[in-house]
Amino acid sequence: MDDRFEQLYQRHRGELLRLAWRVLAGRSEAEDAVQEAFLKLSRAAVLERGDGEVAAWLRRVCINDSFNRLRSRKRSLARHERAGRLEAVRTSGEDVTVAAAVLRREAQDEVRTALAGLPERQRACLLLRHSGYRYAEIAAALDLAVGSVGVLLARAERAFRTTYEESQHDDLS
Amino acid sequence: MTTCPDFGRLRAWLDHEDEETSRHIAACGACSETAGALREDAERASARLLLLAPPENEPSFTAPDHAPVSVPSAETGARRRWVRLPSLSQVGAAAAALLLVVVVVGTPGGRSAAAAFLAQFRSERFEVVTFDPAELDKGFEGLAQLGRVSGDFEQEPVAVSSLAEARRLTGLDVSALPARLMPNSVSPKPIIQAVPARTLALEFDTARAPELPANFDGARLRVGVPAAVALMYPSTTGDGPGLVIGEAEAVSATVDGGPSLAQVRDVLLSLDGLPESLRAQLRAIDDWRSTLPLPLPTDAVVWQDVTVNGQPAVAFGDESGLGSAVLWQADGRIRGVGGQLPISEVRRVADRLAR
Numbered sequence: 001m002d003d004r005f006e007q008l009y010q011r012h013r014g015e016l017l018r019l020a021w022r023v024l025a026g027r028s029e030a031e032d033a034v035q036e037a038f039l040k041l042s043r044a045a046v047l048e049r050g051d052g053e054v055a056a057w058l059r060r061v062c063i064n065d066s067f068n069r070l071r072s073r074k075r076s077l078a079r080h081e082r083a084g085r086l087e088a089v090r091t092s093g094e095d096v097t098v099a100a101a102v103l104r105r106e107a108q109d110e111v112r113t114a115l116a117g118l119p120e121r122q123r124a125c126l127l128l129r130h131s132g133y134r135y136a137e138i139a140a141a142l143d144l145a146v147g148s149v150g151v152l153l154a155r156a157e158r159a160f161r162t163t164y165e166e167s168q169h170d171d172l173s
Numbered sequence: 174m175t176t177c178p179d180f181g182r183l184r185a186w187l188d189h190e191d192e193e194t195s196r197h198i199a200a201c202g203a204c205s206e207t208a209g210a211l212r213e214d215a216e217r218a219s220a221r222l223l224l225l226a227p228p229e230n231e232p233s234f235t236a237p238d239h240a241p242v243s244v245p246s247a248e249t250g251a252r253r254r255w256v257r258l259p260s261l262s263q264v265g266a267a268a269a270a271l272l273l274v275v276v277v278v279g280t281p282g283g284r285s286a287a288a289a290f291l292a293q294f295r296s297e298r299f300e301v302v303t304f305d306p307a308e309l310d311k312g313f314e315g316l317a318q319l320g321r322v323s324g325d326f327e328q329e330p331v332a333v334s335s336l337a338e339a340r341r342l343t344g345l346d347v348s349a350l351p352a353r354l355m356p357n358s359v360s361p362k363p364i365i366q367a368v369p370a371r372t373l374a375l376e377f378d379t380a381r382a383p384e385l386p387a388n389f390d391g392a393r394l395r396v397g398v399p400a401a402v403a404l405m406y407p408s409t410t411g412d413g414p415g416l417v418i419g420e421a422e423a424v425s426a427t428v429d430g431g432p433s434l435a436q437v438r439d440v441l442l443s444l445d446g447l448p449e450s451l452r453a454q455l456r457a458i459d460d461w462r463s464t465l466p467l468p469l470p471t472d473a474v475v476w477q478d479v480t481v482n483g484q485p486a487v488a489f490g491d492e493s494g495l496g497s498a499v500l501w502q503a504d505g506r507i508r509g510v511g512g513q514l515p516i517s518e519v520r521r522v523a524d525r526l527a528r
Contacts, residue, residue, distance in 0.1 A: 111225060
């Protein structure tokens, strides 16, 4: 079992890290989310199942854990958010203007906020599809029939667009 | 299809076109409108979610990618192969569209494998053939075993200052991308690159290859590598080209001297060291006089057969936005669109450019 767990870790760590990064935008937090997913896997009955089912389970757990972390981070850091972004940019050493980097981070946060406001399945479907996962993989991760992915995706994209555009409108009003 | 597909199926059709749904949409105004609205939602979501893409140079992401599973046949009637694409994150799939012909016959790794197979009169369409580079390295000596190879294999595209200069260099009259087709994530001012046409030649030598029929001695196989122009629109959200539009003339091949083109093809396909799977794929191309094989390394590229404005095309990449491209031939020209965009966005631009 140890060998199999190691193989699963090596095979899926990279893709899970990319998924978590999209939600959390930070390496350390994304790694924490991935490690948490594997920690849960080590105690989960799904580990006895086939590799495809384990992969689907890992993606679902990792995405949910990432959004949970995003929510708790927003609560605890809300007051220091802007100052923190500025400081992070100032100390990053990147050859970009501070203003441009801050705007980019703000744009990313707006997308993440809109994503986090969607129902759980919709946001996971949207994240997976626009990360390059195929319908069969999304169906497995969300425990859906493949034929239902299109419906869920269409609803998720419409809801995302509405939520995102409303937030932009609110900011302007 | 007599009844209208539900919107879930229409949404799936945007990612995996199937002929039956395409025919229905073409004939049904309501479904066409719904599909248009769904496409707009998808494109908006895609453009925004692209902002969340992780940095490409993050070392933690170099761990093995997730293993793809087979695609259910209900999703698409077209051929579809999935393999991993490690190089796209570094050079972008735009490179695939950007002068792919030059890459095929001009790179050290590709020329011995690829130039040998350009045994058709004039290319009108593509056919992807896959090969394992490790197998090719085992014993395939390329064309040098048959005679003397000549021509400029190393010529690189050069940057030019204007479309007029590109036209003077190549004879190709390429237009800039209209503003209405410009994705939000690219800058409107392109970097222009051009490469003039050239000829690569193989002069058969029976002293070097005694197994060749006598009428091959001194005959020359000449492969016309076309002039090409690429417009590279920088990304506004990251490094590298956000969108690349490429155009080239068709590839051509002729034989001067004794043997026919068909005889030359037979000889090339019987070369020692050619992997058997590749040999079989090449032999299976029926209309070989007008089909340009695209040799792609196994486990290096994601590709699928698609259409661009009704023309057969090959698409590379996926919806991740890391890099994708589509390549097709029409009106005697090879055309390509690629960039750090989801494949649906690249295909949208290609479709509209092709109209």
